[in-house]
Amino acid sequence: MGHLVLLLLGVEYLRKRARGLAIVGWIFLIAGVVIFIDALDGVIHFPLKFFAALLVLEGLATLMIAKSGVGGQRVLRYTKGIMVVAAGALVLAGQHHGHFVLSMIFGVLFLLDGLMQCSAAYVVRYERWRYVFASGVAEILLAIFFFQPYPTYYVGTLPYALGLFLAFSGLKLLALAYRVRRLDSNPALDENPRPDFMPTRGSDAPQTEFDGPPLESERALTVHVWTPSGSAKTKTRNYPVLDRYIAAVDINGVVSTGHAAMESPEGVYISLYPAQEIDHSPEQFGTLLRATPDNNVPGVFQPDYATESKAWCPSTMQVRIRNYDAAKLQAFWDEYRKTTTYNLTHRNCSSSVSNGLEAALDGVVGRLHGSEAGWRVLLRLLLTPELWVAGQIRKRALTMAWTPGLTLDYARALSMLADPRPFGWWKVSQRALRQMASLRAGWRKQDREAVARQSGDASSQSAQ
Incomplete structure (x- = not known):
C-alpha cells in the first residue's frame, strides 16, 4: 500500500514528514522483531487476550460497513471482517484447538497466496517475475512454519503473525521515507x-468530503x-x-x-x-x-x-x-x-x-x-x-x-x-447513537404516558 499512499498524498506532503515516517518505520520494525522473537521460547509475554478483543471489535466494525462497498469491494470487506473476527474469537477461546485452527488458517492463506504468485509469475513472465516468484516461495516457507508445531505448539501463532505484520509494515515505511527523499517535487x-x-460549503473553506459519486x-x-x-x-x-x-x-x-x-x-x-x-x-x-x-x-x-x-x-x-x-x-x-x-x-x-x-x-x-x-x-x-x-x-x-x-x-x-466520503466508522457510530437516542425518547414517552394513565385512573377512583 506504500505506492498508493505516495500516489494519493503526493511527494511534497510525504517529504515534509519523511523523518516521522522513518521513525515510525523503525518503531514498527523493532516492535515486530521483538514480538516475533518473544514468541519463539514458548513463554508469551504479549497480551494475547487484549489484542484478540481488539481484533474482534475491528472485524465487527468492518462487517458493519461492508455493505456500503460495491462489487469486489464488498466481497473483500466481508472477507477481511470475517477473517479478523474468526482470528480474535479463536484466540479468546483459550484452548489448544483454537490456536491450532488459527495457525492452520494462516498457513493455508500463506500457502494459497504463495502458490498463486509462483504460478502466475511462471506462466505470465512479466517484468520482475523472478522477484515475485521468490516472494511466493517465501510465503510458502512461512506457510510451512505455521503448519508445523515447533517451537510453541501453535500458542505463538498470533504473535508470529503480528510480529511479521509490524516488521514488514516498518520496512515499507522506511522504504517510503527513503524514496520520497530522493524523488522530484510534485508540480501539482x-x-x-x-x-x-472544488465546491465550498457556503464559506471560504473548500469541501473535502462528498456524500456520493x-x-x-x-x-x-x-x-x-x-x-x-x-x-x-x-x-x-x-x-x-x-x-x-x-x-x-x-x-x-x-x-x-x-x-x-x-x-x-x-x-x-x-x-x-x-x-x-x-x-x-x-x-x-x-x-x-x-x-x-x-x-x-x-x-x-x-x-x-x-x-x-x-x-x-x-x-x-x-x-x-x-x-x-x-x-x-x-x-x-x-x-x-x-x-x-x-x-x-x-x-x-x-x-x-x-x-x-x-x-x-x-x-x-x-x-x-x-x-x-x-x-x-x-x-x-x-x-x-x-x-x-x-x-x-x-x-x-x-x-x-x-x-x-x-x-x-x-x-x-x-x-x-x-473523493473522500464521510468516515465509515464515524457514520456507523453516529447512526447507532441516533438509534439509541430514538429508543430512549420512545421509552420516555411510554413512561410519561404510563404515569398519565395511572394519574387518570387514580383521579377517577377518587371521584367515585
Whole structure:
C-alpha cells in the first residue's frame, strides 16, 4: 500500500514528514522483531487476550460497513471482517484447538497466496517475475512454519503473525521515507495547491468530503468498463468468478475478455484495442498469457467514447471521479500513445486505463487539503478500508494481469479515496447513537404516558 499512499498524498506532503515516517518505520520494525522473537521460547509475554478483543471489535466494525462497498469491494470487506473476527474469537477461546485452527488458517492463506504468485509469475513472465516468484516461495516457507508445531505448539501463532505484520509494515515505511527523499517535487502541489473545481460549503473553506459519486452534471473523470459477459457476442456460460475478473466463454466456446476505457472532460480518451479481434478458443487462449514480446500485436487507440460505443455497445459500468489532475493525465497520455503495441497481459486496455488513472490521481488527496494537510490526513487514509481494498487489487493485477473486472474494482476503490466520503466508522457510530437516542425518547414517552394513565385512573377512583 506504500505506492498508493505516495500516489494519493503526493511527494511534497510525504517529504515534509519523511523523518516521522522513518521513525515510525523503525518503531514498527523493532516492535515486530521483538514480538516475533518473544514468541519463539514458548513463554508469551504479549497480551494475547487484549489484542484478540481488539481484533474482534475491528472485524465487527468492518462487517458493519461492508455493505456500503460495491462489487469486489464488498466481497473483500466481508472477507477481511470475517477473517479478523474468526482470528480474535479463536484466540479468546483459550484452548489448544483454537490456536491450532488459527495457525492452520494462516498457513493455508500463506500457502494459497504463495502458490498463486509462483504460478502466475511462471506462466505470465512479466517484468520482475523472478522477484515475485521468490516472494511466493517465501510465503510458502512461512506457510510451512505455521503448519508445523515447533517451537510453541501453535500458542505463538498470533504473535508470529503480528510480529511479521509490524516488521514488514516498518520496512515499507522506511522504504517510503527513503524514496520520497530522493524523488522530484510534485508540480501539482506547488502550482495548484487546491483543485480549481472544488465546491465550498457556503464559506471560504473548500469541501473535502462528498456524500456520493459525482452527478451527471458535474465535471468528472469517467472510467468505462465492458464486462466480459456483457461484451460477449452470444450467450455465455455461467462461471461467476471467471466471468467477473478474467474472461467469459460463450456457448460456442469463444473467449471474450471485455474492455476498459477512460475519458476526461478535457478530451483525453484512453482506449487501447488490438488492431485485429482476439477471440480464441480456450486452447489457443493459454498461449497468449505470457507477457513476452512474441505475443505483442499491433494495437489501435479509439478516438472517443461516442465512436466506440456506437461501433460496439455502451459500456456496462462507469466510475466517475471529481478530484483528478488533468495536467498529469494529459502528460501521461501524450507519452503513452506514442506506442500502439498491444499485449494481452502486459499492455492491454485495462493496464492502460489503470496506469492512466494513477497518473490522473497523483497527489490529489494532498492537494485537496492544501496547506491544511497534516498527519490527520495520512492517518485517515491509512484507516480507510478502500486503501486496503485497492492495495489488494493492485497486487493481484501486477502479479497476474490487469483485467476489466479488476480495473472496475480498482477504480471504485480509488474513487472513494480521491473523493473522500464521510468516515465509515464515524457514520456507523453516529447512526447507532441516533438509534439509541430514538429508543430512549420512545421509552420516555411510554413512561410519561404510563404515569398519565395511572394519574387518570387514580383521579377517577377518587371521584367515585
